[in-house]
Amino acid sequence: MSVIYSKVVSELISAHKDIWNSYTEHSFLEQLANGSLPNAQFLKYLKQDYIFLIHFSRAWALATAKSDSLDEMIITSSIMHSLINEEMALHIRVCEREGINIKDLKSTVETPENIAYTRYVLEAGYSGDFLDLLISLSPCVLGYGQIGLRLKNMFTSQKYKEWIDNYSSPEYQNVCFSVGKLIDEAVSRRIGNNYHKIGKWKILNQYFRKATLLEIEFWEMGLKP
Amino acid sequence: MSVIYSKVVSELISAHKDIWNSYTEHSFLEQLANGSLPNAQFLKYLKQDYIFLIHFSRAWALATAKSDSLDEMIITSSIMHSLINEEMALHIRVCEREGINIKDLKSTVETPENIAYTRYVLEAGYSGDFLDLLISLSPCVLGYGQIGLRLKNMFTSQKYKEWIDNYSSPEYQNVCFSVGKLIDEAVSRRIGNNYHKIGKWKILNQYFRKATLLEIEFWEMGLKP
């Protein structure tokens, strides 16, 4: 995949290419692209993703609390703002069209895979610092950007076009570039540019790897009956 | 003072009337109203308050992370948003007019009184729950609303009118009513309406009292040479 949102995250992707591909080219996504994904599975995923977005937004709010400068606070809080106002709107809109109202959405019980991923990221943020949190958030934000572009180029069915359009849209791609820049600058400011041999880099690699693995589990969950 | 932003906070004010009055009727404020406050002291306060606002915004972001519902997330994050975008603008504007540019502002060294108050609130939020955090934030938010209205009624000098106008403005008063409602509902949802005899109420009283005392220290700092 050629889009590069962040120098740092690109290095992490290369270092964990095996699982990164399993995540971004998961069979759930192939089925989205060719329209073979059963509707029930897509709705299951959407409902879980609604709960996911709430915890994910909390994690971005935590990033604001853990920011080191007003600039970092402004970026992280604007991402948080667009998550709870714009990205959630897509979920609510699509669900409503499919006959799932907001009350049903709110009473959805989160799956273990959902708990695993969201609490992993939040706990990384609470126990670690701003970098640990951002790197744990990156597979989701930037992975969805990459997935959006990839599916945009290969989709053969209109069935899930709205979802594909959302993550390949210029708006979402801009969020990815902002987050990528934020990560590169945050890493550079804190641990410089020769970070490859220090322990902190190993720690960041672990956060990236586990978060990516938990993304795979999330797709797996979407395919479960 | 007759304005009541919140039932719960009104009870806390009554229970700690002695120090609440020392805070909201502090001689720093009398001097703001009659214009006798030396410019140097006002600028000292403004510069410290700029740093204060950064940590205070972080505390509101933490409140979003600790929210229990999307509604609480939306309110807390909108307050955080107006703090870093609107309230800070007043500080930057007034400081610039007085010959303090943004670079000077950013290089201000925070005083112990500033550290004490901001870290107290943040730590209350991290160690406690959403209620502990909100109650620790309340003396500042609602106290400034009350102070704004009081000074609006008694000011005899135009010197610090812009500051007084800001906190007595309908916009700021609306923030106070929103925060008051948020607190009342958050308390009611979590510990009901008969909370006066449980330990949690004692804990909340301690947070309120200490935060109020630290507000007094903050004014004292403003008067120090």
Added chain:
Amino acid sequence: MSVIYSKVVSELISAHKDIWNSYTEHSFLEQLANGSLPNAQFLKYLKQDYIFLIHFSRAWALATAKSDSLDEMIITSSIMHSLINEEMALHIRVCEREGINIKDLKSTVETPENIAYTRYVLEAGYSGDFLDLLISLSPCVLGYGQIGLRLKNMFTSQKYKEWIDNYSSPEYQNVCFSVGKLIDEAVSRRIGNNYHKIGKWKILNQYFRKATLLEIEFWEMGLKP
């Protein structure tokens, strides 16, 4: 089951009887009792539980940081102390006997089920208060006590007797009674004795339910190839 370590937790168990029984009478445990559990599964569980204990100990340390009194600090830190010194020793001892040395143990990769449970508890502690954390910890601590006694009464094979002896031992049972007392007093001090109708009780019920569900997932993981 007749042993009652805590009034509060007994109420929670009754309210979630369905999943509590699925947890404490899980087929993993039946197989431990009758010796039919394959050795490989037991070792898989032990290795995961070793990592689990590290995060669980961190959660108890967090409970000390979130304590409200010196008494609470002393109890929570002594539990933490016995976890990393005594309970871990059992794991290391049994693993060594089975040919798994400490280096293997340390290089174990945690499963998603393990991540889900440990991070859930830690995040509950960070985002919530002392009560939220304790209640999230309770299904594990007290559940294992109950399981130990139950298996002690029904085991028909010596194969896993050491494990059963550990959790049915007077030492472990005492830990359960201490934790039970700690919980009852912490609840009583903070939200009194008429807590059944307030929102905080609903929140505590959610923490208890989800933690119990994640315990079931943990056993399921133990049975997976």
Added chain:
Amino acid sequence: MSVIYSKVVSELISAHKDIWNSYTEHSFLEQLANGSLPNAQFLKYLKQDYIFLIHFSRAWALATAKSDSLDEMIITSSIMHSLINEEMALHIRVCEREGINIKDLKSTVETPENIAYTRYVLEAGYSGDFLDLLISLSPCVLGYGQIGLRLKNMFTSQKYKEWIDNYSSPEYQNVCFSVGKLIDEAVSRRIGNNYHKIGKWKILNQYFRKATLLEIEFWEMGLKP
């Protein structure tokens, strides 16, 4: 001063020599050494330090929760253990001899200077990572070790000999060497040995500087009537 507990902290001391000396050679300490410190001031300090120790112990517990390995957990929790069991005992013993019983001690109201320091350290720990927390803790732990040795060499009055003996004792000096080693290894593991030019080092310097300044404020408080 020639004792070196830690390579990293020695560098920090050199970089902040001005305030480090103001802290470790504060007039409160000169008065302890020559016995001119009024008893009332010493008792005021002791009572505040009792509360300080509680929050300081919580900060060490938080360090355990934020540890990256079992080894770090064992060291941090053993320091925490000796703080609440041994160091506190000295305070209680001395206070009792001076007619202040444990009930008085527990009802002491913490001063703003005490709040400032303890919450600063705890918040550094919550918002930052393990390193941020340890460096914020270091001026107290290692500074008291250095102060103990210095006063041991220069004291001219028996009046506060027990206090001086405590911090110059082999037991306390050993704690200092353990903490020093812990810090050096934690820094080396995470940011290597060429950390002087990265932003994280600047952040750690800020934590060290502010914590040292807040130590000075604490002594100042001790001298206030």
